[in-house]
Amino acid sequence: MVDRNIGKIEVVPVRQAFRHEALDFTAWLEQNIEALSERLGVELTVLEREKRVGDFKVDLLCQDGDGNRVIIENQLERTDHDHLGKVLTYLVNLDAHTAIWITTEQRTEHEQVINWLNENTGDNASFYLVKIEAIRIENSPYAPLFSVLAQPDSQLSEIGSTKKELATREFLERDRRRLEFWTLFVNRAQTKTKLFANKSASIEPALGIGIGIAGIELNCLILKDGARVEIYIDTLDRERNKAIFDILFEEQNAIEDEMEDSLHWQRLDGRRASRILKRFETGNMYDEDSWASLQDEMIDVAIRMDKVFRPRIARLRNI
Helix, strand or coil: CCCCCCCCEEEECHHHHCCCHHHHHHHHHHHCHHHHHHHHCCCCEEEEEEEEECCEEEEEEEECCCCCEEEEEEEEEECCHHHHHHHHHHHHHCCCCEEEEEEEECCHHHHHHHHHHHHHCHHHCEEEEEEEEEEEECCCCCEEEEEEEECCCHHHHHHHHHHHHHHHHHHHHHHHHHHHHHHHHHHHHCCCCCCCCCCCCCCCCEEEEECCCCCEEEEEEEECCEEEEEEEECCCCHHHHHHHHHHHHHCHHHHHHHHCCCCEEECCCCCCCEEEEEEECCCCCCCHHHHHHHHHHHHHHHHHHHHHHHHHHHCCCCC
16 A cells, blocks of 8 residues: 655755855754764864855864864855865865865866865865755755765775876886986087087976077977977067067078978967977987987087077067
């Protein structure tokens, strides 16, 4: 026999139950924190509501069963960057261990950020993304329904630690190769030109020299998938950079004739800087067998670039 006393749950807009986020929902949560605590499986005790953090106020400052601080940020709307920034600001400035972000609707991008934080912060911090809905059965009082969208996971944390270890190894290997490449490059260049006489090998991707105007450099770069030599224009003044590039570009044909080579002219309208470059794709940072021939090519292009561009750039000092 069907029980006629079983009611049907109705999901209603959260604002119908809690019209004002701070005055209604945050105030209710302060008095009923156990509802959230039970859902998360985390013991929570409210310490202060609307705790000031500089010019901002965190909705609820709590502590967990171990005495660690927990911040709760409520957002009765779709997640946005502003509230994500607040969550991180409150966590750091209040020296909290856990951050709980409550929302009515999550953006996928923000859920991924919370998962990433849980994966990469390890035991230093824990992050929860919680969805809040309002429900009732027939004409019963409204009740909040919490659903956990993202939370700490020990397995994710272990994966994050493994990734960090692998990344560290990769960075060390990358830096070792760059140092070896530039050591050989500088030694090789000294037999051909004085351009790099005062340069030392480093772990940076670029080895650069000034070429007549502060902010304009002749750079040699070694990359994981190739290499290039470039004139990089960044005087910290976007309009000046573009003006210098445009004047040089007017001489493209003459410059390339003198270079006896074609170049890539990149005005980079979406950025402050501009550059003019020669790209090499037959060698790279990880192909040590290619280094000798690649370095010879790069040094040769650098010598020709310096000869062709230096006098032209000198004439542009007053731009």
